[in-house]
Amino acid sequence: MVQVNQLSKSFNSVRILNGVSLKAPCGEVTTIAGPNGIGKTTMLNVICGILYPDAGEVKFGEGESYRDIFTVLSGDRNLYAKNTVKENVQFAAVLRGLRRDEIQKNIEKYLPYFPLYEALENKLYEKLSFGQKRLITIFAAAVSGAKIILMDEPTEGLDLEHKKQLADIMGALKKDAAVILTTHDYEFSVNVSDHILFLKDGSIVSENGKLGREEFLKLYHGFYEGGDL
Amino acid sequence: MRIILQECKMDLLRAVRYRVGMISDLVLFTVLLVFFLISDTGTSFGEEYGTGDYKTLLLLGYVAWTLSSAAINTVAPQISGEVQRGTFFLKINSRIPMQFIYFGDFLAAIAIQSVIAIICTVGAHFIWNTAFVVRPDVIAALIVCTIGMYGIGLIIAGFQLFFKRVGSLVFVLQLGLLFVTDTLPTSGSITRITSILPLTRCNAIIREALTGTAAAAEYIGLLLCSAVCFAVGYAVFEIFLRMAKKKGNLLMY
Numbered sequence: 001m002v003q004v005n006q007l008s009k010s011f012n013s014v015r016i017l018n019g020v021s022l023k024a025p026c027g028e029v030t031t032i033a034g035p036n037g038i039g040k041t042t043m044l045n046v047i048c049g050i051l052y053p054d055a056g057e058v059k060f061g062e063g064e065s066y067r068d069i070f071t072v073l074s075g076d077r078n079l080y081a082k083n084t085v086k087e088n089v090q091f092a093a094v095l096r097g098l099r100r101d102e103i104q105k106n107i108e109k110y111l112p113y114f115p116l117y118e119a120l121e122n123k124l125y126e127k128l129s130f131g132q133k134r135l136i137t138i139f140a141a142a143v144s145g146a147k148i149i150l151m152d153e154p155t156e157g158l159d160l161e162h163k164k165q166l167a168d169i170m171g172a173l174k175k176d177a178a179v180i181l182t183t184h185d186y187e188f189s190v191n192v193s194d195h196i197l198f199l200k201d202g203s204i205v206s207e208n209g210k211l212g213r214e215e216f217l218k219l220y221h222g223f224y225e226g227g228d229l
Numbered sequence: 230m231r232i233i234l235q236e237c238k239m240d241l242l243r244a245v246r247y248r249v250g251m252i253s254d255l256v257l258f259t260v261l262l263v264f265f266l267i268s269d270t271g272t273s274f275g276e277e278y279g280t281g282d283y284k285t286l287l288l289l290g291y292v293a294w295t296l297s298s299a300a301i302n303t304v305a306p307q308i309s310g311e312v313q314r315g316t317f318f319l320k321i322n323s324r325i326p327m328q329f330i331y332f333g334d335f336l337a338a339i340a341i342q343s344v345i346a347i348i349c350t351v352g353a354h355f356i357w358n359t360a361f362v363v364r365p366d367v368i369a370a371l372i373v374c375t376i377g378m379y380g381i382g383l384i385i386a387g388f389q390l391f392f393k394r395v396g397s398l399v400f401v402l403q404l405g406l407l408f409v410t411d412t413l414p415t416s417g418s419i420t421r422i423t424s425i426l427p428l429t430r431c432n433a434i435i436r437e438a439l440t441g442t443a444a445a446a447e448y449i450g451l452l453l454c455s456a457v458c459f460a461v462g463y464a465v466f467e468i469f470l471r472m473a474k475k476k477g478n479l480l481m482y
Binding site: 049052066067069073075077083087091092094096099 | 318319471
């Protein structure tokens with residue numbers, strides 16, 4: 001579980017986040033949506049601990065800490081280019097303290113959702129297509145047993161078939177973790193999310209930090225039509 | 230420990246796959262050693278340590294320097310690459326502190342550098358008739374020294390985290406160590422100052438060990454010096470990591 005309380009962050013006196021609060025429990029997918037440059041990625045960076053906030057705090061569930069987080073960055077720059085898929089997946093899990101038998105167990109558990117893994121495991125990561133790199137990184141996140149998975153634009157570069165596959169994966173991932181993602185892909189976010197938070201002017205534009213799916217679509221269309229939120 | 234070993238394994242595999250990097254290191258260190266041996270550098274070591282085999286003494290110091298160079302130049306370039314590639318995010322949430330994870334990279338670099346040192350030593354033996362020195366006390370001193378120098382590497386990596394580009398600084402430091410740590414004959418007034426570095430102490434110990442004049446107190450001194458360097462490096466890295474997180478430097482490479 002991740003609980004963010006009154007988070008604020010500025011860069012060069014430009015306020016990016018302005019007292020943002022949210023709660024992302026285990027067993028749910030929470031989406032942070034909003035247009036470019038609104039602070040979605042900054043929010044993930046603060047949650048994962050690579051960026052300290054100016055004010056506010058990030059709290060985790062009992063027995064959880066920053067060390068239970070796996071961050072899937074946007075683009076294809078998540079794993080080591082000159083290592084194989086298998087080496088990368090194992091390494092990500094070892095970093096989280098998993099033993100060899102636990103890693104194998106997790107691989108078997110998530111393999112049905114990532115059928116491409118077996119065909120790619122001995123390939124160098126750099127040899128994969130963009131979409132394959134994205135999915136393999138998410139597979140690494142799943143196998144690592146992270147209790148909090150952050151994903152920045154997970155559907156970026158994925159075709160329709162892979163997006164559908166990713167939607168299934170989200171369902172499997174959230175059983176054991178709190179999943180927080182940012183996206184511009186509103187159809188995808190509506191399909192997979194339990195909560196959608198809309199970020200505007202550094203704040204969450206929703207009641208109680210939550211937003212229903214229909215409400216979100218209304219908000220999204222209103223936003224892009226220039227409507228007042 | 231498993232994390233450190235896995236990091237070491239990953240880095241070794243990458244080094245093997247990027248063969249050119251290893252080969253260029255081998256060429257560079259061999260050419261430099263050949264230059265020193267041909268130019269008769271280090272004759273004063275013979276007088277200082279009371280032996281005619283000054284080339285072996287020079288070679289020993291050179292091996293210590295190559296290992297120390299690898300130790301100080303492992304973490305900073307690795308971090309620079311990782312922050313740009315994004316793999317830094319994997320490690321920031323690891324079970325153990327980053328200073329220990331990068332110890333795996335240090336081990337990989339030292340393993341590769343040891344192979345290069347062995348090749349250089351064998352080559353020097355056949356061409357210049359230098360002695361093979363495989364003694365536990367010398368090897369122990371080299372290990373303790375390189376761990377201490379890794380601490381200095383952590384200080385540089387801390388600067389790297391905050392200031393982003395320190396490549397030239399590392400190069401100057403590596404080159405500087407060659408001339409101020411008695412790797413090449415250095416005046417006593419300079420080595421008295423640089424004895425705060427494990428490499429200076431190590432150079433003295435391994436040469437004295439060869440001529441049978443090393444004292445136990447010197448080993449203890451090296452051990453303490455290395456421990457302090459490691460502890461300071463660990464703390465400085467941590468401070469700069471926090472400052473970089475606060476300023477957002479890790480996101481804007």
